[in-house]
Amino acid sequence: MKLVTAIIKPFTLDDVKASLEQLGVLGMTVSEVQGYGRQKGHTEVYRGAEYAVDFVPKLRIEVLIDDAAVEKVLDAVVEAARTGKIGDGKVWVTPVETVIRVRTGERGSDAL
Amino acid sequence: MKLVTAIIKPFTLDDVKASLEQLGVLGMTVSEVQGYGRQKGHTEVYRGAEYAVDFVPKLRIEVLIDDAAVEKVLDAVVEAARTGKIGDGKVWVTPVETVIRVRTGERGSDAL
Amino acid sequence: MKLVTAIIKPFTLDDVKASLEQLGVLGMTVSEVQGYGRQKGHTEVYRGAEYAVDFVPKLRIEVLIDDAAVEKVLDAVVEAARTGKIGDGKVWVTPVETVIRVRTGERGSDAL
Numbered sequence: 001m002k003l004v005t006a007i008i009k010p011f012t013l014d015d016v017k018a019s020l021e022q023l024g025v026l027g028m029t030v031s032e033v034q035g036y037g038r039q040k041g042h043t044e045v046y047r048g049a050e051y052a053v054d055f056v057p058k059l060r061i062e063v064l065i066d067d068a069a070v071e072k073v074l075d076a077v078v079e080a081a082r083t084g085k086i087g088d089g090k091v092w093v094t095p096v097e098t099v100i101r102v103r104t105g106e107r108g109s110d111a112l
Numbered sequence: 113m114k115l116v117t118a119i120i121k122p123f124t125l126d127d128v129k130a131s132l133e134q135l136g137v138l139g140m141t142v143s144e145v146q147g148y149g150r151q152k153g154h155t156e157v158y159r160g161a162e163y164a165v166d167f168v169p170k171l172r173i174e175v176l177i178d179d180a181a182v183e184k185v186l187d188a189v190v191e192a193a194r195t196g197k198i199g200d201g202k203v204w205v206t207p208v209e210t211v212i213r214v215r216t217g218e219r220g221s222d223a224l
Numbered sequence: 225m226k227l228v229t230a231i232i233k234p235f236t237l238d239d240v241k242a243s244l245e246q247l248g249v250l251g252m253t254v255s256e257v258q259g260y261g262r263q264k265g266h267t268e269v270y271r272g273a274e275y276a277v278d279f280v281p282k283l284r285i286e287v288l289i290d291d292a293a294v295e296k297v298l299d300a301v302v303e304a305a306r307t308g309k310i311g312d313g314k315v316w317v318t319p320v321e322t323v324i325r326v327r328t329g330e331r332g333s334d335a336l
């Protein structure tokens with residue numbers, strides 16, 4: 001299994017979520033973060049105002065998936081999160097050794 | 113070393129924490145997240161009210177441990193976080209290559 | 225590529241950020257967490273007041289970097305985050321299989 005983590009612009013969440021649901025992804029976890037990329041010092045537009053500060057509010061999305069789903073999930077997230085403007089975000093994949101569904105105790109793909 | 117991450121119902125935190133302490137786990141990190149699993153569209157009970165919205169408040173717990181402790185820690189977290197109702201959460205394990213304790217500079221198991 | 229995650233005292237963020245920028249690290253993600261280490265039950269000083277509770281506010285820093293940068297980045301974070309008092313934090317390294325820059329679709333080192 002894999003964990004796909006994405007840092008996205010907050011207003012793209014609905015599109016990212018809809019794309020993942022269409023692929024059959026069964027769940028996701030979202031948290032509020034702040035960050036910056038290559039334009040630090042420069043400005044990024046957030047809610048119509050220019051941000052001169054370094055840290056811009058973003059959302060972190062985490063999705064546990066089967067290995068076979070990785071490429072489809074990456075494509076879906078990147079397409080849904082892309083606006084074409086700077087600050088659209090990063091997506092990365094990390095290996096996961098075990099997943100457990102707490103209620104049932106199931107492990108592995110059955111636990112997703 | 114491993115990182116055990118758990119998404120749990122917030123009111124189970126005290127039990128999860130107590131179980132981990134009993135095992136001798138030395139520390140943990142907690143953050144607020146929101147998420148959904150397989151019942152998206154359906155409702156989940158939170159603080160006595162039904163949640164029709166997709167995202168339900170959860171806590172993310174992160175625990176750095178030695179490889180030898182993984183199974184005991186998984187059992188402890190799953191047992192303490194389980195209520196038997198939908199939405200009890202997910203627990204997963206990821207590999208960690210290096211851990212450093214900032215104050216002392218120690219690495220590896222000594223840093224936990 | 226690697227993900228370096230650090231749990232640090234909030235007031236050290238500016239120093240950690242400045243150290244990473246000097247190394248040429250191109251971005252970072254920050255979130256608010258709470259945690260405890262080995263002194264649970266004991267007190268830790270936060271904003272001049274003693275914290276008797278277990279959970280102390282910290283920041284989680286995440287930095288995606290090339291493999292070749294790991295040791296330099298670890299040294300920079302640890303040095304900048306260290307005050308010499310208990311609770312200075314933990315830093316760990318996890319493997320990352322793929323990174324994508326959302327706006328451009330670039331992958332790998334080019335995506336950082």
Ligand SMILES: Nc1ncnc2c1ncn2[C@@H]1O[C@H](COP(=O)(O)OP(=O)(O)OP(=O)(O)O)[C@@H](O)[C@H]1O
Pocket residue numbers: 007033034035036037038039056058085086087088089090249250251252253254286287288289325326327328335336
């Ligand atoms: N190297 C990094 N490590 C960790 N997080 C990062 C890194 N780079 C960017 N991020 C996170 O991703 C968010 C969006 O980054 P961003 O899209 O601006 O990257 P970028 O490389 O500058 O691309 P662009 O040129 O399209 O702006 C940042 O606010 C930060 O939270």
Ligand SMILES: Nc1ncnc2c1ncn2[C@@H]1O[C@H](COP(=O)(O)OP(=O)(O)OP(=O)(O)O)[C@@H](O)[C@H]1O
Pocket residue numbers: 025026027028029030062063064065101102103104111112119145146147148149150151168170197198199200201202
């Ligand atoms: N595939 C997933 N990827 C990332 N996070 C997930 C995933 N599935 C669930 N989660 C997280 O775990 C939390 C709890 O999920 P939940 O326990 O509802 O999973 P489930 O598979 O629907 O199990 P159950 O049938 O017992 O409800 C969600 O709110 C979300 O934060």
Ligand SMILES: Nc1ncnc2c1ncn2[C@@H]1O[C@H](COP(=O)(O)OP(=O)(O)OP(=O)(O)O)[C@@H](O)[C@H]1O
Pocket residue numbers: 137138139140141142174175176177213214215216223224231257258259260261262263280282309310311312313314
């Ligand atoms: N085993 C652990 N797993 C996950 N997070 C941890 C762990 N230990 C510590 N942390 C996180 O790091 C933060 C700082 O930990 P801390 O620096 O107190 O570690 P420590 O081992 O007690 O070192 P010190 O003796 O210098 O205080 C905690 O508040 C918690 O968020």
Ligand SMILES: [Mg+2]
Pocket residue numbers: 036037038039086087088
């Ligand atoms: Mg940028």
Ligand SMILES: [Mg+2]
Pocket residue numbers: 148149150151198199200
């Ligand atoms: Mg569910």
Ligand SMILES: [Mg+2]
Pocket residue numbers: 260261262263310311312
């Ligand atoms: Mg401590």
